[in-house]
Every structure is written in structure tokens, then in C-alpha cells.
Amino acid sequence: MAQVLEFKLPDLGEGLTEAEIVRWLVQVGDVVAIDQPVVEVETAKAMVEVPCPYGGVVTARFGEEGTELPVGAPLLTVAVGPAAPGEETEGSGNVLVGYGTGAPPARRRRVRSGEATRFAAAPGGGSGGAGGHAGTRGAAASPVGRTSVAPAVTPVPLIPPAEPSRAAAPNSQVGATAAPTRPDGPVPVISPLVRRLARENGLDLRQLRGSGPDGLILRADVEHALRAATSDGATATEAPAPAAPTPAADVRGTRVPLRGVRGAVADKLSRSRREIPDATCWVDADATELMNARTAMNAAGGPKVSLLALLARICTAALARFPELNSTVDLEAREIVRLDQVHLGFAAQTERGLVVPVVRDAHARDAESLSAEFARLTEAARTGTLTPAQLTGGTFTLNNYGVFGVDGSAPIINHPEAAMLGVGRIVPKPWVHRGELAVRQVVQLSLTFDHRVCDGGTAGGFLRYVADCVEQPAVLLRTL
Known part of the structure; x- marks a missing residue:
């Protein structure tokens, strides 16, 4: 039996x-x-x-x-x-x-x-x-x-199940004329976020015809259908006389639940602000020689080395000289715990929110190994194969917000770490070089640190060493 x-x-x-x-x-x-x-x-x-x-x-x-x-x-x-x-x-x-x-x-x-x-x-x-x-x-x-995980920069089509219509408005005729009802089976939707948006607004995805490849339903399709439903409902229920002004309390808006990754990020950032007395210092650096060094490395053959990998190698060298910043604070024991290994996180913005994949034992890797690991973790995020273990356990974070086209920022520390290095975009600017004005590739570096683990002198020394390595990559030869 x-x-x-x-x-x-x-x-x-x-x-x-x-x-x-x-x-x-x-x-x-x-x-x-x-x-x-x-x-x-x-x-x-x-x-x-x-x-x-x-x-x-x-x-x-x-x-x-x-x-x-x-x-x-x-x-x-x-x-x-x-x-x-x-x-x-x-x-x-x-x-x-x-x-x-x-x-x-x-x-x-x-x-x-x-x-x-x-x-x-x-x-x-x-x-x-x-x-x-x-x-x-x-x-x-x-x-x-x-x-x-949800798709990163390049959306990966997901095929979620068909959704039943929930709490649809009586006057809503969403999709009734847009497309015939789909047969039984999965409805192709680009991401779970789009599916959730439809579910929370009572929209039956079977009534939609997607504008993406092979009828894939995109977020724009759902938003267009919702706007159409709102417009149709307003026309059907329009009063013959002018309506009284709507009180401010009746102003409508969209509520987004703080759940999943977004909820976890909110909790962690709030805790960071509550518990960590942070401070930020920054410096402009001439990155021309670093860019030239990378070009020479990649021209010599072998695996390509990314700029992020070179910055990560500079970080690990700086942490070896200033270990206070590779630490955490044990509040219960009232102790600063200096960590022996550097597990380097790098911030990545995805459709589901901010994630921080972690490169294990970054201090023991050279530039080629770091470049390969960054590429592997980035591809894993895009293909949906990152595990929770690959998203936790970092001891120091590198935040390259320059990819968003901004020069500087004061990042929030990734709790329970003690510091985060931010890197802005590298752009040509007028710069005094060898006593003469020249156009150089300039980057702004910022360091946000936990003031409990060190004073400004230590943080400034760390940031100045990073800037020196960016301006003169040969400085790294002392630690190789």
C-alpha cells in the first residue's frame, strides 16, 4: 500500500x-x-x-x-x-x-x-x-x-505559469479586444516582477498579446493594459456634472511591498545607518597610467584583464597595509574583529534590486584570477545560477558606480563590514601633469568607513595609497 x-x-x-x-x-x-x-x-x-x-x-x-x-x-x-x-x-x-x-x-x-x-x-x-x-x-x-535570480542588465525570459484573474474591477475589459484568450498552458512573461504587477492589479495575462519575441509579455505591455483599464473605467463611470475636487487624502498611488531582495536590502541598509557611525572621504586621481597599463597587459596576449580586476587588486594590497578596514564590530563582546581573509564583494544592480556577489579569498588572487572570477559571477547572475553562499560573507565591498555615469557618491556600508570603496566614472579632465596643464583621465575615489574601527588618519592613508596605485601602478610592485 x-x-x-x-x-x-x-x-x-x-x-x-x-x-x-x-x-x-x-x-x-x-x-x-x-x-x-x-x-x-x-x-x-x-x-x-x-x-x-x-x-x-x-x-x-x-x-x-x-x-x-x-x-x-x-x-x-x-x-x-x-x-x-x-x-x-x-x-x-x-x-x-x-x-x-x-x-x-x-x-x-x-x-x-x-x-x-x-x-x-x-x-x-x-x-x-x-x-x-x-x-x-x-x-x-x-x-x-x-x-x-532575476535577470541582471540583459533580461532573461522566464516562462511562469498562467495566472488566474484576481479581484478584477467590474468595469475592467483589459485585453478583451487586445488578443484572444490563450489556450491552457504557461503564459510567456519576461520576469516574475511583471507577473506580480499583473496579479496585484487583477490583470489576466491570458488576455494579453505580448510585444516581445514570440509574444513574450513585457512590463510595458502590462502597464499599457492597466492604463487602458483605468481610462475605460473612468469613461464608464463619469458623472454628468463636474466632480468636486479630490481631497489630498484620496490621491492614488502604487504600493510596492518591501519583500524578497528589495526587503532584505532595505533591512540591511537601515541597520547599517542605525548601527554604524560612518564617515566618508574622497580624492580625485589621475587614472591615465592605470588605463595605459591595462592596455599594455591586454596587448601582450593571454586572458584579458578588466579594469575592475585591477581596482580589486589595488584594494587587496591596500587592505594588507591597513587591515583595520577589513574588520567587523562585535557589539555584544564590544570587540573589533580584524579578519585574516579578504572576501571582496562588488555591488551589482539587477532588475530585482541590489545584489553583492562575493569573490572568495581575493587577497590570494592575481589580476587575471580576479578578472576571471568577476566574469564568472557576473555571468552566473545573468543566467540565474548564483547561490545564497555567493551573495554573503563579504568583508569589504568595491562599488563601481561609475558605470551609471556619475562622478561620485557617499555609499552606505554593507553591514556588517567596516568600509566600502566607491569608484566614479573615468573621464578626460584638465589636470596639472609634470608642471603643465594637460588633459588626463581622472577618476573620483570615495571611501566610506566605520569610525569605530579606525580614525580619519587610517582611512585617509588607505584612500591615498589606493589613489597612488591608480596614478602609478608600479607602486603595486612592492606587494607582488
Whole structure:
């Protein structure tokens, strides 16, 4: 006789206690294999797929898409077949979010294709729980879970499930004439953010025809449909007499929930401002020689070296001379903890918000290795494979806000770190060089630091050393 096992939302790690269901990957009645991803959830760190440690037939799902669940809450139930003598039925048991479940033991029982009918007929094997309207994955899906994040600079099309219309306005005829209703199946939407925008405004995505490739629904499509619905509703309900002036209290606006990555960023930045007495100093530096050095390196052959990698190498050399800035403050013990290793974070703006991937042991890497690691982590963010471990544990952050076309900034420290180096854009400016006025490539460098770990003299010494290395890269030869 088949037995029904309950799979609960597992421990997410990194102190996370809840997650939002973004997309169900299976429906009630589907046959799943051990360690097959069954649901995609969004945590405060990343968007991840959760693998199920049991193999069998899904008998129930708990929670609609958009629902937040605490760790330990039921996700789904699975009917598994009776174990043969000496076999196990409890599944892999390894369900850490973001890292997959690993390979199951060799003797673990898996579901045979011929058993699906028998499981469905077993007690509890009906269609209880939330019905499925999500896209599904068969039992042949890869057993290894993966972590995914929303697309970075280049949006990656995601195919979320079809969304039911929620709380649609009576007068709303959104999409009724824009496109015929789509058949059953997944609706192609560019990102979960667009899908959530439609859900929160009661917009049925099946009524839309996307303007993207192959009918992909873009954010502009959803916003256009919402504006059209607002305009139609206003026309249908327009009063014959002029309406009285609307009080300020009735002014409408859009409410954006502080959840997921955006909520985590808000919490961390607020904590940083509350706990860290920060100060900022800055300096302009002539980066002409650094740019020339990079050009010469890349002209010599071999892997290309990025400008960010050279700046990171300068940072690690500066931290070796000023270790106070590679530290954290233990408030309970009232101690400054100086760290032996440099795990260098670099700020990256994505569609889901600010993320800070971390290069481990940056102090032990040369410019080529740093360049390769930056490229790998950036590509992982774009393809949706960054894990929570790759987004935490930094000891110092490099913030290249020059990519946004700005010269300077006073960044907020990435709690619980002690400092952040900001780099503005490199632009040609008039500069006194060797006693004469010349046009040079100039960059503004800023350092925000925790005044508890050091005084202005130490912070100024660090920043001046960084500027000297930017102006004269040969200074780095002393530490190579």
C-alpha cells in the first residue's frame, strides 16, 4: 500500500525564515522523481528551486503563487510506493535551498513509470490541496536543484505559469479586444516582477498579446493594459456634472511591498545607518597610467584583464597595509574583529534590486584570477545560477558606480563590514601633469568607513595609497 509523505519548506540557511512561492513546477497528480525541483520560491537572498526528497505522485500542494510561507510549513504531499525488503522510502533528506539535494544513495527506491496509476488510486492519492495551473516538469527532469535570480542588465525570459484573474474591477475589459484568450498552458512573461504587477492589479495575462519575441509579455505591455483599464473605467463611470475636487487624502498611488531582495536590502541598509557611525572621504586621481597599463597587459596576449580586476587588486594590497578596514564590530563582546581573509564583494544592480556577489579569498588572487572570477559571477547572475553562499560573507565591498555615469557618491556600508570603496566614472579632465596643464583621465575615489574601527588618519592613508596605485601602478610592485 502506498504511503503519503509530507514535504515541508526546508531550512533556507543564512538566517532566512520565510519564502514566497513564485511558481509551482508540478501539478497534483504528477509523478516526481527523488530530488526533482517542485517549486520556485523567492527568499531575501535569491530566487531558488526547491527539490523534493521523495519520489512518487503529488497528491496535494499547499499555498498559491504569491503566498509567503514560513520555514517548516507544508509544501506538498507525495504518495510513495511500499518499500521492498531492505529498501528505504524516506527520500534523500538533503534539501538545503540553493545547493540542490545531492545524489541519492544507490539503494534508494525510485518510482517506476508503471506505478503512477497505482499511486493515484491509493488512499490520499487524489487531487486534494490546491489545484494546479502551473507549468509542469515530468519525472525525467534533472534531479539537481539550482538557484536562480532575476535577470541582471540583459533580461532573461522566464516562462511562469498562467495566472488566474484576481479581484478584477467590474468595469475592467483589459485585453478583451487586445488578443484572444490563450489556450491552457504557461503564459510567456519576461520576469516574475511583471507577473506580480499583473496579479496585484487583477490583470489576466491570458488576455494579453505580448510585444516581445514570440509574444513574450513585457512590463510595458502590462502597464499599457492597466492604463487602458483605468481610462475605460473612468469613461464608464463619469458623472454628468463636474466632480468636486479630490481631497489630498484620496490621491492614488502604487504600493510596492518591501519583500524578497528589495526587503532584505532595505533591512540591511537601515541597520547599517542605525548601527554604524560612518564617515566618508574622497580624492580625485589621475587614472591615465592605470588605463595605459591595462592596455599594455591586454596587448601582450593571454586572458584579458578588466579594469575592475585591477581596482580589486589595488584594494587587496591596500587592505594588507591597513587591515583595520577589513574588520567587523562585535557589539555584544564590544570587540573589533580584524579578519585574516579578504572576501571582496562588488555591488551589482539587477532588475530585482541590489545584489553583492562575493569573490572568495581575493587577497590570494592575481589580476587575471580576479578578472576571471568577476566574469564568472557576473555571468552566473545573468543566467540565474548564483547561490545564497555567493551573495554573503563579504568583508569589504568595491562599488563601481561609475558605470551609471556619475562622478561620485557617499555609499552606505554593507553591514556588517567596516568600509566600502566607491569608484566614479573615468573621464578626460584638465589636470596639472609634470608642471603643465594637460588633459588626463581622472577618476573620483570615495571611501566610506566605520569610525569605530579606525580614525580619519587610517582611512585617509588607505584612500591615498589606493589613489597612488591608480596614478602609478608600479607602486603595486612592492606587494607582488
